[in-house]
Amino acid sequence: MAPRSCALCNDARAILKRPKTGQQICKDCFFKVFETEVHNTITEANLFKPGDRVAIGASGGKDSTVLAYVMKTLNERYHYDLELFLLSIDEGITGYRDDSLETVKRNQEQYDMPLKILSYDELYGWTMDRIVSTIGKKNNCTFCGVFRRQALDRGATALHVDHIVTGHNADDIAETVLMNIMRGDIARLGRCTAICTKGEDTIRRSKPFKYAYEKEIVMYAYFKKLDYFSTECIYSPDAYRGHARAFLKDLEAARPSAIIDIIHSGEAFEVKEEIKATQKVQQTCKRCGYMSSNDLCKACTLLEGLERGMSAAVITDRARRKLEAEGPTPADLRTIPFFHPPTASASPAVEVESTA
Amino acid sequence: MTEAPTLNLKIEFGGGLELLFDNKRSHRVALPPPPPSDTQAAPTDINYLIQWMKDNLLRERAELFIENGTVRPGILVLVNDTDWELEGEGEYELKEGDEVVFISTLHGG
Numbered sequence: 001m002a003p004r005s006c007a008l009c010n011d012a013r014a015i016l017k018r019p020k021t022g023q024q025i026c027k028d029c030f031f032k033v034f035e036t037e038v039h040n041t042i043t044e045a046n047l048f049k050p051g052d053r054v055a056i057g058a059s060g061g062k063d064s065t066v067l068a069y070v071m072k073t074l075n076e077r078y079h080y081d082l083e084l085f086l087l088s089i090d091e092g093i094t095g096y097r098d099d100s101l102e103t104v105k106r107n108q109e110q111y112d113m114p115l116k117i118l119s120y121d122e123l124y125g126w127t128m129d130r131i132v133s134t135i136g137k138k139n140n141c142t143f144c145g146v147f148r149r150q151a152l153d154r155g156a157t158a159l160h161v162d163h164i165v166t167g168h169n170a171d172d173i174a175e176t177v178l179m180n181i182m183r184g185d186i187a188r189l190g191r192c193t194a195i196c197t198k199g200e201d202t203i204r205r206s207k208p209f210k211y212a213y214e215k216e217i218v219m220y221a222y223f224k225k226l227d228y229f230s231t232e233c234i235y236s237p238d239a240y241r242g243h244a245r246a247f248l249k250d251l252e253a254a255r256p257s258a259i260i261d262i263i264h265s266g267e268a269f270e271v272k273e274e275i276k277a278t279q280k281v282q283q284t285c286k287r288c289g290y291m292s293s294n295d296l297c298k299a300c301t302l303l304e305g306l307e308r309g310m311s312a313a314v315i316t317d318r319a320r321r322k323l324e325a326e327g328p329t330p331a332d333l334r335t336i337p338f339f340h341p342p343t344a345s346a347s348p349a350v351e352v353e354s355t356a
Numbered sequence: 357m358t359e360a361p362t363l364n365l366k367i368e369f370g371g372g373l374e375l376l377f378d379n380k381r382s383h384r385v386a387l388p389p390p391p392p393s394d395t396q397a398a399p400t401d402i403n404y405l406i407q408w409m410k411d412n413l414l415r416e417r418a419e420l421f422i423e424n425g426t427v428r429p430g431i432l433v434l435v436n437d438t439d440w441e442l443e444g445e446g447e448y449e450l451k452e453g454d455e456v457v458f459i460s461t462l463h464g465g
Contacts, residue, residue: 004442014438014442015437015438015439016439017439017441024442062371062461214430214461215461217461218371218432218459219439222370222432222457223437230370230371230460231372231375232372245430246429249428250429252429253429
């Protein structure tokens, strides 16, 4: 086929067909539109203000590596005046996370950003390797997900940042919309398309790649020759998400706008107030001070199950009752260090600590 | 019908796909012409290359690479550093010295 010229500059040879628009564009125009769209996402949602300290959740994978590069580029180009940090969580998975963290360490030098690594071992006293050798591969993603969420907040607090940005892209969000529909999780469906979330005591989290297609992120990394790590986690993948993902990729192959269409559908759902009201009120965990909808946060419950050799206790109600029947929590139980939320405005956490 | 020549190609993998191909990111291959068919000359196109790779280069888990005669959705293909969607996808006819890159987008972020 004859080479085609770029639909934007009408000059250079096109190298990419944009999934979002079908336009055929050249390399320089691709870099420019990709970066400009992320900039527009950031400014339209007013994500940052000058002087903000922002941590980039960095796994060494494609999305967070491109995010770190693009955040640095935009911060310099548009004078956001942000202080950027890399924040990585080391789950303790030999042959997977140890290798990907080497990538993050190289990114730290390449992008000249301070890096903080917080490990599950340090925070919880358990690595994922040890958790899996104890409980097996079933449900291990539950432990990992709960532990990672809290570890990111704690790492961000230690860095004194105002904001965490993550590399979630349009494909990830469309997948989550589909999963929430399939599970009938209306409350999550209502919030999963939000670009920025903030609980009362948590640090702001946002997704500057909300509208960026995975194809374009990978192409961007390829053409910029960015250094990223790509291996599937060695423990069981999230099978349900895997199905949603395969389905989404089939839809995208038939009609590339499907991804953005699904995000728009998710945004268009309006969740009634009475549905929102069924969500539990947020409080702080009596044991570790982290936000929780129960007396104990999920991480403390999971950790107690692990420590007492009854990890199933957190998965089923029956096992939970069995754990309770075994007697009270031992006084010398390993617990998570107490969490002091970044803003001490309405500090209920301090009161809890003094009475605990 | 003249026999098509063997083509020397460079094949590269990224995004974790190399794990299916002997954990080697870069391969130089000599692609033989497709076997002659009774009716017409089969084209030496990327569809043929994908099938040939499955039979000759792939080491494990073919279903992660090939689906319904083409690459699995979520795998990006570039021909000489251009998105194959601009080159006719699987029907692009390969030339001597072409570079074909396969990148999986399916691995974690």
